[in-house]
Amino acid sequence: MASLKEVRNRIVSVQSTQQITKAMKMVAAAKLRRAQDNILRMRPYAQRLNSILTNLTGQSDGEMISEYAAQREVRRVLIIAVTSDRGLAGAFNSNIFKGVNTLIRERYSAQAAAGNVTMMAIGKKAHDYFQRRGQVLGNYTHVFAKLSFDTVREAAEQAMQGFREGRFDEVVMVYNEFKNVATQIVRTEQLLPLVPAEPTAATSQASNVEYIFEPSKEEIVQTLIPQSLKVQLYKAVLESNASEHGARMTAMDKATENAGELLKSLKLTYNRTRQAAITTEILEIVGGAEALAASR
Template sequence: MANLKEVKERINSVSSTQQITKAMKMVAAAKLRRAQEKIVQMRPYSQKLTSILNNISSGAEGVADIAYAQERSVANVLIVPITSDKGLCGAFNSNVIKASNVVIQDHEGKAITVMPIGKKAMDFFKKQEYPLIFEYAGLFENITFDPIKAAAEFVMDAFVNGEYDHVVLVYNQFKNVATQLVVKEQFLPISKIESEGDDNKSQQDYIVEPSRDYIIEELVPNSLKIQFYKAILDSNASEHGARMTAMSKATDNAADLLKDLKLVYNRTRQAAITNEILEIVAGANALEGK
């Protein structure tokens, strides 16, 4: 049985850890509230803009040559895994890395390039054999539209110039505090809605002014930048939700461990007291025997 000093040190250590996890849970909750507001406000706008874009581009029928929708024989693939800069958020980062490896396996035999966003993805992929684009790994240091737009423009220009034939975003999509879904999203080329006969839900007839070509030329780049921005916001909200959940579980586990340690401490203390009493009684009996 452990001695009292060891058990007491363990109790103090677990108590300190519990205070840290409880504080990190509160910080994550505060950050989550702001991050959740941003993605909730952005998501309807992004979805509607993408829907309009897909409908217009699908109805173009060759009128407009959309550079970002060109489907080529896939030889060069760019994968953009989006993780966090920090850990202590459960399987948040490892799930993205696993999904990225699945995408790499799906494109076996192709030239793979990785553009990691977030220090955790950067730390993992810099140990791998794939070429890296590391200029945008620190986007989470300043989550504003301008630096994220620059990253999106870099990817879009590289696709148009033929450097990459297929671009995939891998990130956690925020559902709620306890649920984040790993998404493997085709960023480029943009997908088109195929005609489904008389189904007006998928195809809508828009009145386009001044012209379809002009609207597509203006709308497509902006829609792609918004889509990239939404992925970053989704990942940011998911990170704080995952960290809040992980720290909540860690705090609960620490409480259970403290309960067990205090029980061990009390039993050890009682055993020590009993031994002392027995030694005193034995000493008294020995003196009486003389």
């Protein structure tokens, strides 16, 4: 059985850890509110931009072919993995690693065997993980330090340039989509080449809208496509940012609860150990008194 001093030291250690996890939960909750507001504002813009682009390209009747829509035999692949810079967020980062490994195993096994799968890691955890396992394009560990459209645009432009130059035949994003504080969904989305949207009743009705183009339809579409691709990646990073704070808040809340349960167990052990020590001392005193009485 552990001594009273050892149990006391463990209680103090667990109490200190509980204070830290409680503080980290509060910090994550404050950051989550801002991140959630950002992604909720971003989603309608990204959806509307994609809708307009789909409608315009759908009315082109094959007249306009973007360099970002070129369909080639998939020999070289770029996978953009979005994680966080820090840990202590439960399975947030490991789920991305599992998602990327599953994607490679099920979809790009031949390309991986030939060494033609390149990783673009957004976030320090992804960069450290994939740098030890293969080729990493660029260094985007600074993105979350000051998250903005400009910091993400550089990564999007590098991926787009690689696709235009034929260094990549397909570009895929893997990130955590924010659903709520306790739920993050790993999403795998193809960024390049452009995937034609499936026709729906809403898009069919919208496609009948007549637009007035200034300066020209071709120029507008060719400007919207790169902008839309950058917005898609920026939206994925914002989703991941909100998911990270939600995952960390949930993980720290659970850690705080576990610390409370451990404290209850340690205090019970402390009381039992203390009672046993007192009982032992009483028995020693009684035994000594009886020995003195017998000697007389």
